[in-house]
């Protein structure tokens with residue numbers, strides 16, 4: 501396997517507490533409910549001497565709150581998507597767009613993830629393509645497909661190309677949106693082949709990155725994202741206590757994203773998944789922070805503060 505390719509980096513991802521303790525020269529990490537998974541390109545951005553590093557806190561917890569289903573308001577699966585899934589692997593909430601679960605795999609395991617307990621079995625847009633295609637054909641008002649997961653960029657180029665080809669063949673689909681964290685945590689995934697693939701389709705491509713802190717914006721990511729000249733670039737973040745719950749951290753994130761050509765789009769309130777209690781920023785604090793951010797930044801740099809109702813629906817605050 502060639503060194504520094506995304507396949508190599510994926511193969512060498514840190515999995516489990518033992519590997520993390522060895523990498524960070526630490527003895528303090530323990531296995532988590534959501535198994536630890538940290539890609540090397542992300543791990544290399546973490547300050548090994550700082551137990552409060554904002555990147556480290558997203559992927560491994562020393563507080564180890566554990567599996568506390570008893571915390572009021574928190575649950576194993578906070579968002580119920582099944583009722584909006586008319587076909588396995590497809591979620592349809594708004595008239596003009598559908599969301600496909602393109603992959604069950606992520607490059608990283610974010611300890612605040614609301615999908616960490618989701619039962620993906622059966623929800624695979626690729627193996628269930630025929631039924632999905634039929635559904636989209638019978639809904640001509642749908643003009644946008646969103647690829648989510650997991651992470652759609654965990655698919656191989658071949659699988660991704662096949663999926664794009666299939667979607668492209670449906671005449672009323674105009675826009676194709678990717679929701680991906682891989683782009684920033686494994687920038688090597690943005691290969692020349694991928695750039696070419698996204699540049700040659702007739703579909704208008706929107707890539708929504710998931711970046712929570714400016715420290716995640718490596719030079720490699722800047723270089724990679726700079727290649728996507730034909731793609732509309734947006735970002736979504738999750739508001740996380742101890743990671744990015746300050747006006748200065750959020751304004752630096754917005755400014756640095758914009759310098760790379762990425763517009764801050766959403767700032768999500770935490771979805772209340774068991775085990776992520778320590779990340780919660782209360783609504784009142786969040787709206788106050790958001791107001792302060794609005795005073796500090798130009799309007800187009802202020803992401804919308806939203807709460808997920810399910811994978812495909814949001815409430816604005």
Ligand code: SF4
Pocket residue numbers: 605606607608609610613614615616649650651681682710
């Ligand atoms: S990349 Fe997204 S889906 Fe995957 S663990 Fe992180 S938040 Fe969850």
